[in-house]
Amino acid sequence: MQAKTTLLLSLIVFFNILFFLPPLTNTSSSNITAIFAFGDSIFDPGNNNVLSTIVRANHLPYGKDFPGHVPTGRFCNGQLTTDILASKLGIKQVLQAYLDPMVSNKDLLTGVSFASGGSGLDELTAKENNVLTMENQLNYFEQALKRMQKVVGQKEVKYIVEKSLFMIAAGTNDVCDNFYTLPTRRYLSLSGYHDFLLNSLEDFVNDLYEMGARKIVVAGLPPVGCLPVQVTINSFLPSFHMFQRVCKLQQNLDSQNYNNKLQALISRLQATYSGSKLIYMDVYNPLLDMINNPSAYGYDRIHEGCCGTGSVEMGPLCNKFDPTCVNPSKYIFWDAVHPTQTTNEHLVHNFQQTLLRQLVD
Structure with missing residues (x-):
């Protein structure tokens, strides 16, 4: 009788352990030790806060759905894709900005973001907005490596970097600002400008590889023509009826x-x-599917952002004087360019379902 009771208790303990095991997307299964992000506002959690630029989001209503309802500098009502992914992988709750004065050398061991809102693969894009160029971001990463070595030594830092996920998202500002809106790069054909941007990206990835990066994910362009600000601009063109969005x-x-x-x-x-492991991250098709099939994702507003009129407001134009929608989760976009936290959650889910297994050792 006692043996049967012991066996029963053992089985109960065993199945409880199985039940409470962490999901397969945590650090132990993906073997990702840290996340380092580069690029533009899609990955910027507040680096621009300390720069002399108007391209900032460290004011309300940005951050209204972030923990503590704090405007951290993220161009979103809540968390960015990098925050959500870091949390789901069990690395950390949010991915901090490297230039945040509160970030310690120890924090760097699990990753940070060097991305800067308004930046791009074209150095001119960043300089026009007075934000970090991709070269600046790379220099800060080099600086971060030295800070990390003070904590765990060179050998351990090399191991951390090899196991880290490097994420790059840039290019949207380049085509929207320096080609579609301004004539800055019009001496090139659009195809030629694309080649110019990709040459810059190749140099950047080469540098990351030389610095030890082995798991690199590069996000493609979104459906740029569906960004609310682009919809607004194009609604006034002769080929469209006035105000047609x-x-x-x-x-x-x-x-x-x-x-x-x-x-x-x-x-x-x-x-x-x-x-x-170099991987292309498709943002275009998942986002376009949300736009074309909004009800499947719980959306009912697709061509305007939650902030203000949703047509042009972003950065300084989206501020505490602008009304915001009651429920941002019903909107694909938070402002005229950037996704809501809900959209970011959908994008991360797609990343986990389609790409994460490719990064597992």
């Missing part, structure tokens, strides 16, 4: 052409880099 098809096709070239570049680099 629809996606600009040609700009979406342009984004697809860029993404096709980007995927070819990543395939070529993957074949070149020994022991590395």
Whole structure:
């Protein structure tokens, strides 16, 4: 009788252990020790807060749904994709900004973001907005490595970097600002400008690889023609009826052409880099699916942001004087460019379902 009771208790303990085991997406299964992010406002958690630029989000209503309802500098009502992914992988609750004075050397061991809102692969884009260039971001990463070595030593830092996930998102500001809106780079064809951007990206990825990065994810362009600010601009063009809010098809096709070239570049680099994993992150199709099938995701507003009129407000134009929607989760976009936290959650879910297994050792 006692033996049967002991066996029963053992089985109960065993199945309880199985039940409470962490999900397969945590650090132990993905073997990702840290996340380091680079690029523009999509990944910027507040680096611009300490820069002399108007491209900032450290004011309300930004952050209204962030823990503590604090405007941290994230261009969102809540968390960015990098925050959500870091949490789901069991690395940390949020991915801090490198330039945040509260970030310690120890914090760097699990990753930070060097991204800067308003930046781009074209150095001119960042300089026009007085924000961090991609080269600046790389220099800060080099500085971070030295700070990390003070905590755990060079050998351990090398191991951490090799196991870390490096994420890059840039290019949208370049095509929207320096090609579509301003004539800055119009001496190039659009295809030529895409090549120019991808050459810059290739140099950046090469530098990351030389610095030890082995797991690199590069996000493609979103459907640029569906960004609320682009919809607004294009609604006044002669080919459209006044105030008609629809996606600009040609700009979406342009984004697809860029993404096709980007995927070819990543395939070529993957074949070149020994022991590395370079992955293209598709943002275009998941986001377009949300726009084309909003009810499937619980959305009812697709062509305007939650902040203000949702047509042009972003950065300094989205401020405490602007009314915001009652329920941001019903909106794909928070302001005229940036996704809501709910949209970011959908994007991370797609990343986990389609790409995460490729990064597992």
